[in-house]
Amino acid sequence: MDREELLRILDKLPEDRTPEEAACLEAGVEASPEFAHLVQAVEGTIEAWQEAPRAIPPDTVLEALWRRVDQESRSADVSIEVGKGCPETGGGASRRTHRWLDLLLGSFRPVMVGALGVVAALLVWTFRTGNLEDIRTKGPGEVAMAPTVDLQVVIESAGGRAHRPAEDLATLRPGDGLFFRFVVERAGFLGLVERDPMHRLSLIYERNGLDRAAGETVIDIVDDQGRHLRFVPPDTPGEYTYIAVASERPPGDDLAGWLDSVWARYAARYRDVLAPDTLVDMDLDAIRLVVEAPSGQESDDGGAP
Amino acid sequence: MAAYRSGDRAAFERLAKRYWSNLYEYLRGVTRDEAGAEDVLTATLYKLHRAAATYEPRGAFKSFLFTIARREAISWLRSRHKDRVTDSLTSTQGDGTAVQRDVAASVPGPAAAVSMRQALRAVDAALDTLPEGQRTAFLLYYREGMSTDAIAEVMGLSPGSVRAYITKARQRLRETVLKTHDIFGAGDPRG
Numbered sequence: 001m002d003r004e005e006l007l008r009i010l011d012k013l014p015e016d017r018t019p020e021e022a023a024c025l026e027a028g029v030e031a032s033p034e035f036a037h038l039v040q041a042v043e044g045t046i047e048a049w050q051e052a053p054r055a056i057p058p059d060t061v062l063e064a065l066w067r068r069v070d071q072e073s074r075s076a077d078v079s080i081e082v083g084k085g086c087p088e089t090g091g092g093a094s095r096r097t098h099r100w101l102d103l104l105l106g107s108f109r110p111v112m113v114g115a116l117g118v119v120a121a122l123l124v125w126t127f128r129t130g131n132l133e134d135i136r137t138k139g140p141g142e143v144a145m146a147p148t149v150d151l152q153v154v155i156e157s158a159g160g161r162a163h164r165p166a167e168d169l170a171t172l173r174p175g176d177g178l179f180f181r182f183v184v185e186r187a188g189f190l191g192l193v194e195r196d197p198m199h200r201l202s203l204i205y206e207r208n209g210l211d212r213a214a215g216e217t218v219i220d221i222v223d224d225q226g227r228h229l230r231f232v233p234p235d236t237p238g239e240y241t242y243i244a245v246a247s248e249r250p251p252g253d254d255l256a257g258w259l260d261s262v263w264a265r266y267a268a269r270y271r272d273v274l275a276p277d278t279l280v281d282m283d284l285d286a287i288r289l290v291v292e293a294p295s296g297q298e299s300d301d302g303g304a305p
Numbered sequence: 306m307a308a309y310r311s312g313d314r315a316a317f318e319r320l321a322k323r324y325w326s327n328l329y330e331y332l333r334g335v336t337r338d339e340a341g342a343e344d345v346l347t348a349t350l351y352k353l354h355r356a357a358a359t360y361e362p363r364g365a366f367k368s369f370l371f372t373i374a375r376r377e378a379i380s381w382l383r384s385r386h387k388d389r390v391t392d393s394l395t396s397t398q399g400d401g402t403a404v405q406r407d408v409a410a411s412v413p414g415p416a417a418a419v420s421m422r423q424a425l426r427a428v429d430a431a432l433d434t435l436p437e438g439q440r441t442a443f444l445l446y447y448r449e450g451m452s453t454d455a456i457a458e459v460m461g462l463s464p465g466s467v468r469a470y471i472t473k474a475r476q477r478l479r480e481t482v483l484k485t486h487d488i489f490g491a492g493d494p495r496g
Binding site: 013042045046050 | 314318321325326327328329330333342343346347350351354423424425427428446447448453468471472473475476478479482483
């Protein structure tokens with residue numbers, strides 16, 4: 001009996017094994033003491049691990065949670081009190097103090113509001129650009145290397161997505177598209193964060209890897225709604241452009257026409273690389289992906305994931 | 306969640322404690338770090354607290370909770386660049402094999418303790434080498450006893466993909482067990 005085949009069956013979940021496979025496994029166990037030992041060891045290991053006592057988290061976790069919640073609540077209270085003054089305060093001296101405070105705060109209120117606005121804008125700017133920082137700090141043609149992955153993300157030199165100012169992100173609407181370009185040096189990995197808190201195009205790179213069990217190299221992306229976007233990048237080394245398009249489906253089935261209208265908004269210059277016969281509609285739940293053929297190949301070479 | 310929405314903090318604690326050890330166990334398995342698991346658990350509960358106002362009981366609450374937990378764990382892993390951790394679970398304990406020893410010691414009988422210790426080591430070693438997705442699928446399936454459908458909901462994948470993840474994890478575990486037991490001579494089953 002083919003040992004490789006037996007091991008393949010052993011790796012499957014018991015409920016996924018066909019009756020024939022189960023019979024094969026049983027026969028293999030009877031025929032080979034070594035294999036019987038292996039089956040017993042694997043199943044026994046899983047069983048023993050399943051039964052291991054559970055670790056208990058310390059109560060400090062809940063304490064930390066309530067501390068954080070209370071702290072937030074207090075901050076909110078303080079800001080409300082400052083805004084409204086303290087009408088319930090008793091005592092002459094206190095009342096006088098608060099009158100002065102009210103006067104002071106009243107005079108400076110527009111300044112304070114303005115200052116808070118500036119701080120908030122800075123925070124928003126920091127937050128929104130921070131996620132793109134690794135890419136944004138690179139110049140045209142430079143290569144950003146994600147720390148735990150093997151695939152290089154090439155910065156689009158023609159003023160692509162990574163170089164658009166953060167303000168432009170707010171102009172994206174469902175139905176708009178964005179793209180990123182990367183090089184497959186070898187079948188492997190990709191690390192890229194696209195984040196746009198205003199829209200559903202917040203593609204947060206999650207992980208990637210070689211899913212040999214499925215016979216695929218896969219890239220999983222999860223968006224801010226917790227939805228997964230999984231696609232299989234091409235194994236062929238080359239430069240690719242991936243386009244993620246917001247969740248609204250195109251009107252009718254005219255994908256090429258719809259993409260044309262998408263690009264017409266702000267990426268018309270890429271239309272020439274998006275010949276319709278190179279497009280693959282992945283139809284991935286809420287988000288759609290389109291992939292162009294690797295550069296340097298003819299468009300009918302595919303490039304489909 | 307409805308009770309908590311109306312301000313009943315004890316209701317939230319009851320809810321949290323119902324899934325307390327399951328969540329922690331899962332997060333410890335994914336983060337491979339005790340302190341990290343605590344941090345992520347706190348963050349998960351905080352997100353749950355924030356979600357209380359808008360929560361609508363559409364699906365299973367456990368799936369909802371684990372979806373949050375997984376997202377937080379992924380953020381944590383990304384922030385620590387620990388997707389491929391090399392530290393073993395026990396290395397975070399300061400004392401080499403403290404967790405394994407404690408767990409093993411709580412199992413009655415020396416033979417059972419040895420078996421448990423071996424199992425924990427083997428699974429631990431196998432989990433260390435797995436990508437987060439496979440690790441999550443394996444942990445939720447075997448440790449949390451969730452169905453592949455429920456795991457698919459948490460992970461946003463198809464049940465088939467979840468099965469493929471678990472299969473891959475089993476394969477890695479088998480390879481680890483193979484090395485440990487030195488089955489098939491040199492430990493290579495393909496020989």
